[in-house]
Amino acid sequence: MGKWFPLMYDMAMRPIEQTKFKKIRKTLVSQAVGRVLEIGSGTGVNFPHYKNATQIDAIEPNPLMKERALKWIKGSRIPIQTYLVKAEKLPFADNTFDSVVATLVFCTIPEPIKALQEIQRVSKPNAKILLFEHVRIDRAFLGKTQDVLTPLWKKACDGCHLNRNTLQLLKQSNLSILNVDSYFNGIFLSIKCLNEKQHK
Numbered sequence: 397m398g399k400w401f402p403l404m405y406d407m408a409m410r411p412i413e414q415t416k417f418k419k420i421r422k423t424l425v426s427q428a429v430g431r432v433l434e435i436g437s438g439t440g441v442n443f444p445h446y447k448n449a450t451q452i453d454a455i456e457p458n459p460l461m462k463e464r465a466l467k468w469i470k471g472s473r474i475p476i477q478t479y480l481v482k483a484e485k486l487p488f489a490d491n492t493f494d495s496v497v498a499t500l501v502f503c504t505i506p507e508p509i510k511a512l513q514e515i516q517r518v519s520k521p522n523a524k525i526l527l528f529e530h531v532r533i534d535r536a537f538l539g540k541t542q543d544v545l546t547p548l549w550k551k552a553c554d555g556c557h558l559n560r561n562t563l564q565l566l567k568q569s570n571l572s573i574l575n576v577d578s579y580f581n582g583i584f585l586s587i588k589c590l591n592e593k594q595h596k
Contacts, residue, residue, distance in 0.1 A: 416579075416580075417528075420528055420579065420584075420586055421441070421442055421445055421499060421528065422445045423586070424497070424499070424526050424527075424528050424586050424588075425442050425445035425446055425497055425499075425526070426445055426446070426447045426448065427448075427495075427524060427526055427588070428446060428448065428449050428494075428495035428496075428497050428524065428526060429448045429449065429494055429495055429524070430448075430449065430450055430451075430493075430494025430495060431449070431450060431451045431452075431453070431492065431493050431494050431495075432446065432449040432451065432452045432453070432493060432494065432495045432496070432497060433452075433453050433454075433455070433486075433488070433492070433493040433495070433496045433497070433515070433518060433519065434452060434453070434454040434455070434496075434497045434498070435455060435483050435496065435497070435498035435501055435502075435505075435511070435515065436455065436456060436457075436483065436498060436499075436500075436501030436504065436505070437454035437455065437456045437461075437462075437465060437478065438456060438458075438461045438465070438500075438501070439461055439464040439465050439468075440454075440464070440465030440466075440467070440468035440469060441468075441499075442497060442499055443465070443468035443469065443472055443476060444468060444471075444472070446472075446474055449474050449495070450474070450475075451474065451475050451476075451477075452472075452474055452475065452476045452477070453477050453479065453488070453493075454476060454477070454478045454479070455478070455479045455480075455481050455482070455483060455486065456478060456479075456480065457480065457481065457482045457483075459480055462478050462480055465478060482505075482506075483501075483505050483510075483511035483514060483515075484505070484506070484507045484510040484511050484514060485514065486514045486515075486517075486518050488518040489518070490517055490518065491518070491519070491520045491521070492518050492519070492520070493518055493519045493520060493523055494519075494520060494523055494524070495519075495523055495524040495525075495526065496515050496518075496519050496523065496524070496525045496526065496591075497526045497527075498515075498525075498526070498527045498528075498529070499527065499528040499529070500528060500529060500530065501529075502527065502529050502560065502562045502565070503529065503530060503560045503562070508560070508562070508565050509565060509568070509569070512565065512566070512569040512571065513569070515571075515591075516569065516570055516571060516591055516593060519591045520591065521591060521592070521593050522590055522591060522592065523590070523591040524588065524589075524590065524591075525571055525588070525589035525590065525591060526587075526588055526589075527562070527566075527585075527586070527587040527588075527589070528584065528585070528586045528587075529562040529563075529584070529585055529587070530583055530584050530585075534582060562585070562587075563576065563585055563587065566587065566589060570592070570593065571589040571590065571591060571592070572589060572590045572591075572592045573587065573588075573589050574588045574589060574590055575587070575588040576588075
């Protein structure tokens with residue numbers, strides 16, 4: 397992972413975060429309750445929006461991103477523990493979490509199906525799974541443009557797949573999709589799911 401990306405991420409994202417994404421994040425993240433797992437917490441931009449969580453366990457595979465999140469952790473009224481691990485192999489017991497949050501992260505996970513399986517494993521039955529992701533646009537020209545740009549984009553933006561269809565991956569998983577809100581002509585989706593696995 398390039399060293400420049402974590403340093404530039406907050407600066408590059410600040411305009412859209414302040415004008416568009418902040419409200420979306422706040423609405424989504426405030427729904428997380430109890431013990432929360434955040435997947436790919438990055439520089440900690442979600443941390444101020446947790447209002448109903450009792451504890452947050454946040455994973456982030458990029459050490460520089462994790463380091464930049466410290467400013468949010470120090471100011472949080474909710475206990476936050478960060479882990480330098482990947483989503484495909486979570487260091488938590490089965491049925492640990494009441495809620496799981498992932499925002500703008502599934503585009504970068506190398507094995508997203510495996511990550512979804514791990515999320516289902518570590519979250520409790522009927523746990524909330526809350527995601528905000530950009531996806532492949534369901535229009536021929538724009539979708540194809542995303543396909544063409546993705547190889548270069550991945551190299552420049554820390555492995556981000558512009559054309560990943562995270563909603564379709566969720567439909568292939570055992571999670572139950574409750575609600576999908578679309579933003580910016582379908583490029584970004586806010587998705588609420590439920591882990592409907594059976595109690596063991």
